[in-house]
Amino acid sequence: MTAELIDGKAFAQQLRGRVADAASRFHKDAGRIPGLAVVLVGEDPASSVYVKSKGKACLEAGMKSIEHRLPDTTNQADLIALVEQLNADDHVDGILVQLPLPGQIDDKAVIAAIDPAKDVDGFHVVNAGRLAVGEDALVPCTPLGCLMLLKDRMGDLTGLDAVVIGRSNIVGKPMAQLLLAESCTVTIAHSRTKDLAAVVRRADIVVAAVGRPEMVKGDWIKPGAVVIDVGINRVDVGEGKTKLVGDVAFDEAAAIASAVTPVPGGVGPMTIAVLLRNTVVAARARLGLAKDASL
Numbered sequence: 596m597t598a599e600l601i602d603g604k605a606f607a608q609q610l611r612g613r614v615a616d617a618a619s620r621f622h623k624d625a626g627r628i629p630g631l632a633v634v635l636v637g638e639d640p641a642s643s644v645y646v647k648s649k650g651k652a653c654l655e656a657g658m659k660s661i662e663h664r665l666p667d668t669t670n671q672a673d674l675i676a677l678v679e680q681l682n683a684d685d686h687v688d689g690i691l692v693q694l695p696l697p698g699q700i701d702d703k704a705v706i707a708a709i710d711p712a713k714d715v716d717g718f719h720v721v722n723a724g725r726l727a728v729g730e731d732a733l734v735p736c737t738p739l740g741c742l743m744l745l746k747d748r749m750g751d752l753t754g755l756d757a758v759v760i761g762r763s764n765i766v767g768k769p770m771a772q773l774l775l776a777e778s779c780t781v782t783i784a785h786s787r788t789k790d791l792a793a794v795v796r797r798a799d800i801v802v803a804a805v806g807r808p809e810m811v812k813g814d815w816i817k818p819g820a821v822v823i824d825v826g827i828n829r830v831d832v833g834e835g836k837t838k839l840v841g842d843v844a845f846d847e848a849a850a851i852a853s854a855v856t857p858v859p860g861g862v863g864p865m866t867i868a869v870l871l872r873n874t875v876v877a878a879r880a881r882l883g884l885a886k887d888a889s890l
């Protein structure tokens with residue numbers, strides 16, 4: 596391996612420390628601590644684990660965690676009524692509805708019901724639009740975490756060729772917008788892209804957000820490129836055991852890239868840290884307080 600490992604776990608830990616300090620400054624300014632409400636519908640085990648770790652991280656950062664767990668038979672109107680109640684609650688600065696939702700509920704309608712000022716996931720069309728036109732926005736946590744790792748490693752990104760593989764509203768599109776705002780030349784690749792390997796070979800920055808285990812091969816990577824692997828895929832390794840791998844063939848990429856994120860321990864830990872960061876950012880903005888420069 597020649598590439599440097601980008602340690603997302605360590606970076607996320609530092610960010611969480613800065614968020615805790617910012618939360619305590621908010622406390623002094625506002626006379627209360629920032630609050631994050633997380634809503635989980637149903638019993639999906641992975642979602643349940645995420646919600647638990649979000650609540651724990653929130654408390655560790657000196658913030659209030661409000662958890663609502665609803666049965667998987669919940670209907671859309673009841674869920675939207677809860678969201679509206681949280682919108683109206685002054686002690687709630689951020690609202691996160693854990694996706695995916697059960698089939699009887701339309702994700703888009705629920706996201707649209709969240710007050711954009713409390714939309715700490717950055718999924719509301721108002722925040723997506725603000726990001727697209729370069730206004731202050733709450734930005735989706737995973738792509739913002741990727742950008743923080745890139746800037747920490749590379750500094751100024753101006754003029755670099757970036758390829759984002761994946762065009763979801765949650766990762767790929769906002770990632771591309773963020774890189775464009777940093778004056779990268781951005782290509783968004785997806786399942787219909789012709790000759791993906793050739794497209795990726797042009798890139799100084801590769802962000803893979805596909806959901807296909809080890810799809811991006813080492814010989815697709817330009818020597819010296821920086822590779823951010825967003826993918827989280829659980830694969831069988833025999834004897835009833837599984838392991839997590841990314842969308843990038845890690846060993847191959849590490850032999851040619853200048854830096855690469857591991858899976859696990861790369862992008863993954865950044866998502867919750869940025870969620871906490873977004874909650875403090877939202878809390879200050881709602882009260883008309885100046886931005887906290889440390890975030």
Ligand code: NDP
Nearest residue numbers: 737761762763766785786804805806825826827862863866
């Ligand atoms: P989606 O399934 O919503 O999007 C996947 C994207 O990959 C689509 O745009 C799709 O293209 C594209 N794609 C699929 N197959 C190919 C292919 N063969 N070649 C090129 N592009 C392809 O996934 P998400 O964006 O939500 O997530 C992507 C990955 O990131 C997943 O592994 C997920 O688990 C992980 N993830 C990790 C997070 C973290 O905290 N680290 C947070 C969020 C996601 P098309 O649009 O044409 O179908």
